[in-house]
Amino acid sequence: MIQETVNGHQVQSSNSSQNEVMELNTQFSSREDMTAYLAAQLEGLYSTEAIPNTMLGGRRAALEQLEKFKAQGYGKRNFVQSNTSRLSAYLRHGVLSIAEVAAHVREHGHGREKLEFLKQLAWHEFFLLVLEQEGIGVLENLEAPKYAAKWQSKMPNDILEAKTGLPCVDTWVEKLIDTGYLHNHERLWFAAYVTHWRKTHWKAGFDFFREHLLDGDIASNALSWQWVASTFSSKPYFMNQQNIQTFSSDAYCSSCHAVCPFRKSYPELEHSLFGQDHGWSS
């Protein structure tokens, strides 16, 4: 057993049969102290800079977030600036259970907004049931793509580095890396851009989301990418510039000077992205 001190904390380490083992302290005087300690102890085991989350982990923070959420405005959830629950990371890590979140919204929500949110919880359960049914198979195409897809396996570097030159796409990447969160509509837009415009396999997108999303799991993550890619749906998901402009509340488009790959009608996009008119836009 070796005793050492890191950032003022005493650490015990010993050798197991294959790997060095390190016991972690669990009491800290501040969050900054904890962040620095964890960053040092896990050095080499994470892929990003050790910047503290804006979202707090733990049951207390989860309950505070749940208490604030009454599903008001949830009927407009497709707008990026709408009042979403921000509970997904807590659900993914079992800090909150789906049953208690549903009970809270049944009690405090109203009408259509309540139903919309409960339907989103049902999506979460649906994905878990698919994972239970298919097992590790969800990490491969569940169905053949519904068009002649030719996907490269590696995520292009300009996307990873937020240097595509498209303000909307680069903002999504930066937001994902900086906050560990993207609104669901942004996730779909990004997934469609990666899969259909950049012809990149959804599994590269799955890996990228798993790396950065605080709620990145197997079920929702893999199956949402497959839904966009058309390997778990009857047609691919794609959007046009007008859709992005509307649901982002014009966060990018009015001030954008890029050559926009999304500025076409749906039939034009369908033809250019998928090679023929499949009738998905009619």
Next chain:
Amino acid sequence: MSALVWLHGGSLSPTDPALLANPNAPVIFVFDKPFLEQTHIGFGRLQFIFESVIECLEGREHRVCVGVQSEEMIQFARSRNLSEIHLTFVDSPELERTIQALEQDGLKVVLHHLERLTSYSGQVKRFSAFWKRVEREVWKP
């Protein structure tokens, strides 16, 4: 009964069913080094997990460490003469591999389950068909 509660990335609440079923049992959480070495995971996720783990430990003997998950649990259980590992089950290939390793070592693994949203247990293919079957239950259980 001599139980050890295994907390993992899908069961990080002080109200976790495996914890509630074993109010006096010690707790273990392991950052699985082999998994993290081969999978790109951002620091934010690990911090979120660590913060959540800490809140689950209150008043319990515990071990939080970095190492090989199955080896650490076996070592901790043996050192305290604990013969059962209790966990709340979630579908995950890594979790299932570890469970297999624990059972091969002679430990009894006891699974607990999170409460679900619906009681649906049939085949699933498209959400629209699933939603038709569960909508009433989801709205008013």
